[in-house]
Amino acid sequence: MDINELVVIGDSDLLIHQVQGEWATKNDNILSYVNLAEMLCKKFKKIEFRHTPRAQNEFDNTLAMIVSMIQHLKSSHIDPLEISLKEEHASYSHMEAEPDGKPGYNDIKMYLEKWDYPKGITSGKKKTIRRMVNVSS
Template sequence: MPGLNSIDRRALLAYHPGVPPKKREAGRTKPELSKKIEEEVMKLLKVGFIEVSQYPEWVANIVSDSWKMFFDGAVNLSGSGTGAIMISLDGQHHLVAAKLIFPCTNNVAEYEACIIGLQAAIKMGVAKFRVFGDSALIILQTVGEWKTKDAKLLPYHEYLEDLVREFEEISFEYLPRSHNQFTDALPTLSSMLQVTDGLEVEHLKIEVLPKLAYCMIVTEELDGKPWYYNIMNYIKKQEFPKGSTPTDRKYITKMASKFFVSGENLYKRSYDSILLWCVDAAEAIQIM
C-alpha cells in the first residue's frame, strides 16, 4: 500500500481487499466555535506541542476489525499478579488474571501480563489484535524503539516476539496509567490472593444493574395479591388471614400501626413524616 509499511506494527490498518474505502462527508461546525478551535490549535503548533502530519484522506475512515487487549502487572507487599482484558468485535470482555508465586520485578510482572493475554487470544483464534499497556518498556521494545540489556527480560522479549508472529495483524500502543485503571485492578486482586493447594477461582462475572439493589427484592406475587394485602385488609376490615396464629396476628397488628389507607392506596409513615406509597410488583417495575 503506497505510503504505508504493511509490516510495521505501529501503523497496521485493517481493511477488506476489493472493497474501496469511502470518504466520509465533512462535518459542519459553528463559525464562532471553529474560530476558537483554530486559535487553540495555532497556539499548540506555535509552542511545538503538536505537529502537522500528512496521511491519505481515507486513513481516518478505516473501521477497525481488530480485537483489543489491555494488560497490566502489579508488584506490592501482598505479592505479584497479572491481568489482561480482551475485548471482542461485538464488545464482549474476556478477563484473564494470574498470581505470580515467584519473586519478580514490576517489569517482569508486566511481561507476564502481556504474555498471558496473547496466549489466551491465540487459543481463542484471534487474528487481528490491538494491544494497549502502560508499560513504556514493553511497548517501545516491541515496536523496535528501545532495546533491553537486562538478562532477566531478554527471554521474555524473545518469547513475546514468537507470540506476535502468530497473529495476522497486531499493534502495540502505549496507554497512560490513568486510562488503564480497570485492568490495573485485576493484577492487584491477583496479587492479594492467598494461594492454597487445590484452590481454583471461578471467572469473574460483572453484571450491569439498571435498578437499585433494594428495589429488586420486589418480585411477582405467587397468589396474585400484593405483599401488603394482609396489612391493608386488617386496616380496612379488621380481619386476619385464615389459619393465622396468635403470633401472626400480633405481628400484623404491630405492622398496621405504621400504615394508613387513603382511597385504594396504602401509605407507610416514615420517621421523617414523609408518606411512602406502597406498590405491588407490577407497579414497582413500571416505576423503575
C-alpha cells in the first residue's frame, strides 16, 4: 500500500516498551508477537509508538470494533474512513424534556434509584427501561 510512516497507538505500555526494545520480553507467548512486530517495523521508514491508557482509549475500541465489522475484498485498496469527533456523546445530544417538564431519561433514573417502574407506563416502556439500565451497567 506504499505506506512509509506509521503511528501505532496502543493501551499496553508493557508491549509498547517491549517492541521498542526498551524492556526485556520474558514470556514466550508474547515473545513471538514482539519478534513479529519488530520484523514489521523494518518495513517502514518511520514508525512511532504512542501509549494511550485504557481509561482513555474509548475511541480506539470503537474504531477496532468498526474495522472488525468491515468485510475487505481481496485487494490492496481500502476506502478511507472519515471520522469526526463530537464534543459530547451522541446520547447527550438527544435528551429532550418530556411534556411533564422532566428530562427523557427521568424514568431510567427513577428505576435505578428505587428499582421500581414509574406509575402508568406500558410493558414495552418497562422493557426499554430494563434494556437501557443493562446497557449502562
